[in-house]
Structure formats: C-alpha cells, structure tokens
Amino acid sequence: MLLLYVLIAEWLFFYFAGTTTNRRGIVVGFGTLDRQFDILRHSCEIGLLALALTPVIITAGIDLSVASLLGLCAILFGKFWHDAGMPIPLAAALALGCGALGGALNAALITTLRLPPLIVTLGTYSLFRGLAEAITRGSATYTNFPESFLFLGQERWLGLPTQAWLFFAVAAGVWVLVHRMTFGRSFRAIGFAPDGARYAGLPVNRRVALAYILAGLIAALAAIIYTARLGQAKADAGMGYELFAITAVVLGGTSIFGGTGSVHGTLLGVAAIAVLKNGLASLPVVMRMNAAEEMAGLLTGALLLLALTAGVLPRLWAQRRPPPAAPAIASSTPPSPA
Amino acid sequence: MSRHFRELSVVGALAVVLIAMALFAPAFFQPQPLLSLATREAPTLVVACGMAVVIICRQIDISVGSMFSVVSVCAGLLAARGWPLLLVLPVAAALGAALGALNGLLVAGLRLPSIVVTLATMVALRQGLNLVRQGEFVNMPDAVQWFGLPQATGQWLLVGSALALLVGLGLALRHLAAGRFVYAVGTEAEAARLAGIRPQRVTFAVFVFIGALTGLAAMMNIVQSPQVQPLSGMGLELKVIAAVVVGGVAISGGRGNLWGAFAGLLLLACVAPALTHLRIEAYWEKAIQGAIILLAVVADGVRQRKQN
Amino acid sequence: MKSLLRPLLAATLALALASGAFAAAASSKLIVAFLPKSKGNAYFISCKAGAEKAAKELGVELLFDGPTDSNAAKQNEIVENWITLGVDVIAVAAENREGISTALRKAQKQGIKVVTYDADAMPDARSFFVNQATPEGIGQALMDEAARLLNGEGEFSMIVATLTAANQREWQKHIEARLKEKYPKMKLVAVRPCDDLKDKAQSEATAMMSANPNLKLIMAICSPGVPGAAEAVKQAGKTGQVKVIGLGLPNENKRYVHEGVTDTVILWNTGDLGYLTIYAGVALAKGELKPGAKSFKAGSLGTFAIQGDNILLGKPFAFNKGNIDQFNF
Numbered sequence: 001m002l003l004l005y006v007l008i009a010e011w012l013f014f015y016f017a018g019t020t021t022n023r024r025g026i027v028v029g030f031g032t033l034d035r036q037f038d039i040l041r042h043s044c045e046i047g048l049l050a051l052a053l054t055p056v057i058i059t060a061g062i063d064l065s066v067a068s069l070l071g072l073c074a075i076l077f078g079k080f081w082h083d084a085g086m087p088i089p090l091a092a093a094l095a096l097g098c099g100a101l102g103g104a105l106n107a108a109l110i111t112t113l114r115l116p117p118l119i120v121t122l123g124t125y126s127l128f129r130g131l132a133e134a135i136t137r138g139s140a141t142y143t144n145f146p147e148s149f150l151f152l153g154q155e156r157w158l159g160l161p162t163q164a165w166l167f168f169a170v171a172a173g174v175w176v177l178v179h180r181m182t183f184g185r186s187f188r189a190i191g192f193a194p195d196g197a198r199y200a201g202l203p204v205n206r207r208v209a210l211a212y213i214l215a216g217l218i219a220a221l222a223a224i225i226y227t228a229r230l231g232q233a234k235a236d237a238g239m240g241y242e243l244f245a246i247t248a249v250v251l252g253g254t255s256i257f258g259g260t261g262s263v264h265g266t267l268l269g270v271a272a273i274a275v276l277k278n279g280l281a282s283l284p285v286v287m288r289m290n291a292a293e294e295m296a297g298l299l300t301g302a303l304l305l306l307a308l309t310a311g312v313l314p315r316l317w318a319q320r321r322p323p324p325a326a327p328a329i330a331s332s333t334p335p336s337p338a
Numbered sequence: 339m340s341r342h343f344r345e346l347s348v349v350g351a352l353a354v355v356l357i358a359m360a361l362f363a364p365a366f367f368q369p370q371p372l373l374s375l376a377t378r379e380a381p382t383l384v385v386a387c388g389m390a391v392v393i394i395c396r397q398i399d400i401s402v403g404s405m406f407s408v409v410s411v412c413a414g415l416l417a418a419r420g421w422p423l424l425l426v427l428p429v430a431a432a433l434g435a436a437l438g439a440l441n442g443l444l445v446a447g448l449r450l451p452s453i454v455v456t457l458a459t460m461v462a463l464r465q466g467l468n469l470v471r472q473g474e475f476v477n478m479p480d481a482v483q484w485f486g487l488p489q490a491t492g493q494w495l496l497v498g499s500a501l502a503l504l505v506g507l508g509l510a511l512r513h514l515a516a517g518r519f520v521y522a523v524g525t526e527a528e529a530a531r532l533a534g535i536r537p538q539r540v541t542f543a544v545f546v547f548i549g550a551l552t553g554l555a556a557m558m559n560i561v562q563s564p565q566v567q568p569l570s571g572m573g574l575e576l577k578v579i580a581a582v583v584v585g586g587v588a589i590s591g592g593r594g595n596l597w598g599a600f601a602g603l604l605l606l607a608c609v610a611p612a613l614t615h616l617r618i619e620a621y622w623e624k625a626i627q628g629a630i631i632l633l634a635v636v637a638d639g640v641r642q643r644k645q646n
Numbered sequence: 647m648k649s650l651l652r653p654l655l656a657a658t659l660a661l662a663l664a665s666g667a668f669a670a671a672a673s674s675k676l677i678v679a680f681l682p683k684s685k686g687n688a689y690f691i692s693c694k695a696g697a698e699k700a701a702k703e704l705g706v707e708l709l710f711d712g713p714t715d716s717n718a719a720k721q722n723e724i725v726e727n728w729i730t731l732g733v734d735v736i737a738v739a740a741e742n743r744e745g746i747s748t749a750l751r752k753a754q755k756q757g758i759k760v761v762t763y764d765a766d767a768m769p770d771a772r773s774f775f776v777n778q779a780t781p782e783g784i785g786q787a788l789m790d791e792a793a794r795l796l797n798g799e800g801e802f803s804m805i806v807a808t809l810t811a812a813n814q815r816e817w818q819k820h821i822e823a824r825l826k827e828k829y830p831k832m833k834l835v836a837v838r839p840c841d842d843l844k845d846k847a848q849s850e851a852t853a854m855m856s857a858n859p860n861l862k863l864i865m866a867i868c869s870p871g872v873p874g875a876a877e878a879v880k881q882a883g884k885t886g887q888v889k890v891i892g893l894g895l896p897n898e899n900k901r902y903v904h905e906g907v908t909d910t911v912i913l914w915n916t917g918d919l920g921y922l923t924i925y926a927g928v929a930l931a932k933g934e935l936k937p938g939a940k941s942f943k944a945g946s947l948g949t950f951a952i953q954g955d956n957i958l959l960g961k962p963f964a965f966n967k968g969n970i971d972q973f974n975f
Contacts, residue, residue: 035730123629124628126625127632246457281711293685294469300461305444374881378852473714565844610850
C-alpha cells in the first residue's frame with residue numbers, strides 16, 4: 001500500500017511542478033492529458049514484460065531473457081511479414097508462437113533438468129539477442145509497415161492509446177490467472193516451498209513451465225507493440241528493458257524469493273517508474289541539467305532499495321527486540337493516552 | 339576424476355578449441371598478440387575470482403560492471419591530477435571495497451536478496467557516473483601507462499599479478515578457514531551458523547572482497563592505456579558470471595572453485611578472437627556465447643540427474 | 647499509515663508549488679531542444695559545445711537531452727516529452743529515420759520548428775537538414791584515404807560501433823561500394839563490432855592483426871574505436887606497419903597521431919555543426935529562414951550554401967600530424 005501513496009504523491013508533485021504555461025499561452029508539461037497518454041503508451045512494453053515476469057517471480061524463478069526474446073520476436077515478425085510476404089495477422093500469430101517456443105525452451109531447461117532459472121535465462125538472454133543479430137546480420141531493419149498496423153502503436157482508439165487496450169487486457173488476464181484461479185495459488189505454493197507443493201500433489205513442473213511459456217508469449221506481444229510504436233523491427237529492440245521490468249515487479253511487492261506477490265502491485269510498480277521517469281523529464285530544473293534519464297535511473301535504483309528496506313525493517317526490528325513476554329516491562333511503561 | 343569432472347570437461351572444451359585453432363589458424367599462437375590478449379583479460383580474471391567467491395557463498399553481484407567504471411574514472415582522475423600510482427592503487431581498492439560494503443550492508447545487514455540489491459546499485463552507480471561525467475574520456479599522463487615501465491614488462495606484470503592472485507585465492511579458498519567458511523555458508527547457512535560461523539559476517543565480507551578486487555581490476559585496466567572511457571566495464575558482470583558458471587561454480591552455492599572459473603573465462607575469452615581467426619562473421623558471437631553457457635548448465639543438469 | 651500520508655502529501659504539494667513558480671518565471675526565452683543520438687558520446691558533446699555558444703549569442707535557452715546509449719525508442723520518448731513541454735525548436739540527430747519521423751511530424755503539427763543534423767529524418771518531418779557530409783562523402787573520404795596510405799593495394803579491416811547502428815551500416819555500405827568500384831587490389835578482411843567500447847576495440851584490433859599477418863590498415867568508423875585500435879597497434883609494436891585511420895575526435899587521438907600510430911582522423915568540425923544547427927533552428931522559428939532560401943548566414947561562421955533543403959556544412963576534414971593541434975574538441 002505504501003507504493004500507492006508514493007505513486008499518488010509522486011504524481012501530484014509532478015502535476016504541480018511539471019506543468020507550466022508556455023509563452024504561447026498553452027498549458028504544457030506533465031499535467032496535460034496528452035502527456036499522460038504518452039506515458040501510458042511508453043509504458044506498455046515494459047509493463048507487459050513486468051506482467052510476464054510476475055508469475056515467474058512468484059514461483060521463485062526469474063527470467064532475464066524476456067527483453068532479448070522481445071528483440072528476437074520483433075525481428076521474426078518483421079521477417080515473416082517482409083521477407084516471407086505473410087499478411088500481418090499471420091506474421092503476428094507466428095511471432096507469438098515463436099515467443100511461446102522461446103519461453104518453452106527456458107521452461108524445458110528449468111523444469112526437466114532442474115536448472116537454476118537465473119543461469120538458464122542468462123544463457124538464453126545472450127542466445128536470443130544473438131540469434132536476432134545473426135538473423136538480420138545486424139543490419140536488416142524492417143520498416144514501411146502499413147498504416148493499419150501502425151495504428152496499433154501510434155494512434156488512439158476509444159480515447160486511449162491503442163496498445164493500452166491490449167496491455168489492460170493482458171493485465172486483466174494475468175490478474176485473473178494469479179488471483180482468481182487455482183493456478184495462482186499453485187504458483188505461490190511452488191514459490192514458497194517447491195518440495196512441499198510437489199508432495200501436496202501439485203504438478204509443479206507443468207505449472208512452472210506454464211509461467212515461462214506465458215512469459216515468452218507476452219514478450220512476443222510486447223515485441224509486436226514495440227514494432228508498431230516505432231514503425232521498425234530491429235535486432236536491438238527492447239535492449240535493457242528486463243531491468244526496468246524486474247524493478248517494477250519487485251517495487252510492486254513481489255518477493256524475489258517467491259511465494260508472495262500480486263499483479264496489481266506490479267502495475268503500481270510500472271506506474272511508479274513511468275511517472276518518475278517522465279515526470280522528472282518534465283521538470284524545468286531537471287531539464288536544465290540535461291539529465292532526466294540519469295536522474296530517473298538513479299532514483300529508480302534508490303526507490304527500489306528504499307522499497308526493499310521498508311519491506312524488511314519491521315521484521316528485523318521485531319527480531320532485534322526482546323520478546324514482550326515479561327510482565328515487568330509492560331507495567332513499567334504506562335499506556336499512553338490514545 | 340569424477341570429483342573434478344566438471345572442471346576437467348571445461349578444460350577439455352578449451353583444449354578442443356585450442357587444437358582447432360592450432361590446425362586451422364596457427365597464427366593465433368604468436369606470443370606477442372597472445373600476451374596482449376591475456377593482458378586485456380587480466381582485470382576480468384581478477385573480477386571473476388571475486389565473483390566465484392560470491393557465487394560460492396550463494397550470492398550474486400551484478401553491480402561489478404558499474405563499480406568497475408566508477409573506480410576506473412575516479413582512479414583515472416586522481417592519476418591525471420598527478421597522484422603517484424602507488425597511492426592511487428590502495429585508494430582504488432578502498433573505493434571498490436567501500437562500494438562493495440554498501441552492497442554487503444544491504445544484503446547481509448538487512449537480509450535483502452543480493453540480485454535485487456546489486457541490480458539497484460548497478461543502475462544507480464552507472465547513471466550517477468553518467469550524470470557526473472556525461473561520457474567524457476579521462477586523459478592521463480604518459481607515465482601512468484604500464485606504471486611507467488616498458489610495455490612488455492608492464493604486460494607481464496599485470497598478467498603475472500592476476501595469475502598470482504588467482505593461485506593465492508584458489509589455495510586460500512581451499513585451505514584457509516575463511517575459505518571453508520564461504521563454502522559452508524553457501525552450502526547451508528543455518529548449518530554453518532550452528533557450527534559457529536556467522537553467516538551474515540561472511541556474506542558481508544564476500545561483498546567487500548569482490549568490491550576490493552573490482553577496484554584492483556579497474557586499476558589494472560587504467561594502466562593499460564593513456565585514456566579512461568567511462569563506459570569501460572559495461573557488461574562486465576555478465577561476462578564474469580558466465581565465465582564462473584561455465585567453469586562449474588554452482589549458482590545454488592557451495593560448489594565449484596577458482597580453477598574452473600579460470601578455465602571458463604579462458605574458454606569464453608577465446609570465442610571472439612577465434613571467430614576473427616576462423617573468419618566467421620561477428621554476427622554469431624552473442625549466440626555462440628549464449629549457447630556455451632546453456633551447454634554448460636545443461637551438462638550440469640544432466641549430470642546431477644544421473645547422480646540422483 | 648494514514649498519519650504518515652497527510653504530512654507527506656502536504657510536503658509534496660509545497661515543494662511542487664515552489665518549484666512550479668520557479669518554472670513559470672523562467673520560460674520567457676525561446677527554447678531550443680537539441681537531441682543527440684547518444685548523450686555520452688564525445689562526438690555529440692563537442693556538437694553541444696558549439697550549440698551552447700550559439701544559444702548564448704542568440705539569447706535562447708538550450709535543452710540538451712538524449713538517450714545514454716543510441717536508442718531509437720528513447721529518442722521518440724524524449725521528442726514527445728518536448729512536444730508536451732512546448733519547446734519552440736527541436737533539432738534532432740536521428741537514430742532511426744522512419745521511427746523518429748512520426749514524433750517529429752507531430753511536433754510540426756503543434757507549430758514546433760524541426761531541423762535535423764548529423765543524421766536526417768524523413769524530408770516531410772523537418773524543415774531543413776544541416777548536412778555535415780553525406781554518408782557517401784564519408785565513405786568515400788575514408789576509403790580514398792585508406793587507398794592513398796596503402797598505394798591502392800593490400801588488406802585492411804574495419805571496427806564498427808555495433809552491428810545494429812544505422813549510421814554505421816550506411817557508412818560501411820558506401821565504403822564497400824567505393825572499394826569495389828575503385829580499388830580492386832584492396833581487400834576488406836574483417837569487420838568487428840566494439841560496442842562503442844575503447845577497450846573492446848583494442849582487443850578486436852589485436853586479434854585482427856594476429857589473424858591477418860598481411861593486414862596493412864585498420865579503419866575504425868566509431869569514435870572510441872580509433873584510439874582503441876591505435877593502442878593495439880602500438881602495443882603490438884606495429885607502428886607504421888599497420889596504419890590506423892578512422893572517424894574520431896582530435897582530442898582523443900592527438901597523442902597517437904603525434905606518435906605516428908594513427909595517420910589520419912577524419913571528421914567535420916563538430917562544434918560548427920552544433921553552432922550552425924542552432925542558428926538555423928532559431929532563424930526558422932523567427933521566420934528569418936524560409937524554405938527555398940539559397941544561402942544562410944550563421945553568426946560568426948559566415949554564410950553557408952543551401953542545396954534544396956540541406957544546409958551544407960562543408961566537406962569532411964582530415965586531421966593529421968600537421969594540423970591536429972589547432973583543434974580542441
């Protein structure tokens with residue numbers, strides 16, 4: 001809940017500090033509706049990756065390869081459409097399939113061979129990005145997508161950026177999966193105690209595999225949205241996004257050790273980072289320092305550490321203090337008037 | 339044999355690569371270029387030693403690349419101001435240790451997960467450095483390069499000290515009590531605690547340790563050329579983690595040694611020059627590195643399965 | 647928790663109102679936003695120095711922001727941010743031609759004047775392109791210089807920034823085209839990326855030299871690559887035997903040029919590029935520069951020719967032992 005307050009405070013701060021009237025008398029900056037929509041538009045891909053990572057992290061796993069898979073799927077999508085001459089929907093469907101396959105590769109290595117996810121996905125992190133570079137030989141960029149496809153990434157539909165609808169749909173889907181279905185409970189059980197879950201009769205391997213395949217699928221969707229937003233598919237698509245996505249998930253209260261976490265927390269985490277990043281960029285003071293991105297990175301790191309610390313301090317505090325069992329102590333401190 | 343199977347298999351893979359090079363690209367084995375390549379990898383080896391210890395302790399540190407950059411730039415600036423290198427060296431190590439201590443405090447003191455803590459410090463340090471330096475090169479006086487020694491001497495000195503450090507640490511890890519503590523904590527922290535070891539202290543110590551080694555490595559890097567680029571060290575964390583894991587150090591802690599990590603580093607370091615020598619196009623480099631890492635962990639997995 | 651919330655919000659609001667007042671007070675000048683491909687790159691830092699000088703002379707406010715790595719997606723985000731901020735002029739070095747153009751068209755729709763420099767966007771997305779040298783011109787200049795140093799025969803290799811950077815691919819293409827067309831006796835034996843890291847460029851150059859014993863020249867077409875390759879050649883003891891040329895900044899290469907390791911560094915005057923860009927943008931916003939103009943006077947630099955909608959900075963410049971000390975950027 002703390003995060004929600006931080007988000008509100010953050011937003012209000014930027015609303016007042018980052019909104020100005022320019023010389024032409026137009027209200028500009030953070031507080032404008034246009035800006036808010038831009039923030040939403042720019043958050044969709046990282047938001048999707050964060051959604052993809054939430055179930056994975058709840059099962060005490062991690063997937064460092066999502067952003068690389070985004071790059072690979074973007075390239076494959078462009079290749080299917082441009083080189084193989086497929087219609088956009090078919091190319092998109094195939095790209096989604098490839099994303100799921102990429103996720104399945106992670107899943108297979110992690111579940112059948114019981115390998116640590118961190119290291120498996122570190123390998124696929126290089127592998128997927130490397131394949132994307134090898135396929136395009138670094139150079140080929142796919143552009144000139146039809147207007148109807150770019151609509152998905154650059155225009156508005158029913159008042160919101162088009163891709164936001166997809167993002168919300170996926171968010172709702174993942175939320176239902178994690179919070180309203182038995183899957184979600186089994187994710188938590190697995191993250192909390194994998195052996196216990198196994199003894200309790202849960203199909204642990206299948207559940208874990210599901211989380212990674214879903215992550216691959218969502219990464220592929222993010223790839224398509226990314227391509228539509230920029231109008232280009234290139235091997236460096238989404239480079240470095242995994243860090244922001246993981247940060248958003250952890251900020252959102254999902255334990256990196258697994259077992260607990262929530263999708264709405266992740267959404268708040270994504271929003272907190274996006275508002276911070278874009279809000280800072282609209283502060284005149286920061287703009288004059290020409291350092292919006294660095295400041296945002298610095299503060300995101302600090303925010304992450306703060307959130308983590310705030311999460312564990314009460315527990316540590318409780319451990320440090322002697323157990324309040326002795327009656328002598330209780331009587332020596334008079335109850336303070338409420 | 340079976341105890342060191344993992345390390346030996348990496349050495350075997352390395353031997354295969356080297357034999358292939360000997361057959362198809364004997365030019366690879368000219369002493370001077372090889373020495374240059376080894377010198378370039380010497381700082382990486384030092385960081386990899388630290389990373390191996392951290393991973394054996396069942397932690398991870400992904401902020402090493404950023405720490406490396408920060409220390410490089412700070413040490414470079416001091417050297418450019420005319421500080422004697424003998425003074426800059428301990429300052430660099432101390433600065434690295436201080437940064438490592440920050441990680442260590444958060445991980446050991448507050449019991450936060452190391453991957454997230456070091457993720458945060460990695461981003462914060464990198465962006466902080468960008469904020470201050472805006473990417474500008476640091477130019478140093480000529481006397482800094484190779485500590486003012488002749489080039490070949492300087493190169494041998496760097497390679498030699500990196501290897502000496504490797505051997506010293508490898509033996510210490512195996513034979514000194516402190517080294518065994520790291521294995522104990524990495525295998526089972528609770529059991530270690532019951533045996534009288536303080537796991538949190540050991541954890542704190544390994545982070546300070548890798549910080550200090552990273553500081554040293556940064557120092558070994560800046561004496562190699564008259565300029566420091568603030569980006570140097572970017573991506574270092576992945577390189578050393580990959581080397582350590584390929585070398586058979588288990589990410590789940592408690593298993594592995596520095597010799598394996600050394601072989602893993604050599605194997606990965608050979609990829610890029612091998613591609614150049616075999617005239618394979620560079621586009622495949624990342625994919626090949628990924629495949630090597632996966633192959634190594636799959637081999638681990640298959641072997642463990644057989645044992646169970 | 648509730649008790650914590652109220653003071654937190656109050657403090658935030660107070661802070662926000664204070665800085666908001668500060669913000670409103672300072673926006674009476676024309677605002678020019680200057681977007682590099684990547685902010686940390688020394689090349690763009692030196693462009694910025696010229697831009698700052700021009701901004702001071704013209705009395706406008708200069709914003710300089712860009713991705714810390716060459717990243718097309720971040721460029722779009724920054725431009726869109728500037729649009730909602732309501733800047734008056736946006737000057738862009740485009741990482742991705744098509745990608746940035748959607749954002750720039752949006753800016754133009756809002757009445758913001760757009761100029762491009764260094765790397766162009768789509769022609770309909772900007773008014774003028776301040777053209778420092780065409781990719782073709784750069785490719786030819788580099789290839790001709792390499793051929794001149796090698797007397798038109800021998801093996802050479804290239805170091806590029808990354809395998810995906812658009813401008814690098816473009817230059818490489820023109821270098822290879824020139825090679826095929828004019829220098830049949832020269833052979834390009836290797837192309838390796840250095841990720842914009844000097845240290846990696848050095849390792850790559852070392853491997854190149856040992857893999858190709860007949861290598862006569864290394865051409866680095868990204869600025870960290872030139873000192874990296876030079877250091878490798880120097881350490882290999884092959885100074886003079888393997889020549890180094892490339893696109894780079896005088897300051898980063900001076901010592902190698904003087905030592906005779908690096909023969910030629912090719913570049914236009916980047917400070918002038920930034921200066922000219924700002925002058926053109928401001929003139930455009932003030933209505934002094936209109937489409938169809940044939941020439942343009944930029945402050946102390948004098949008059950520049952305009953070809954179509956390209957303002958021409960002039961030919962790329964070759965820095966060598968004789969002249970490199972006259973430049974400081």
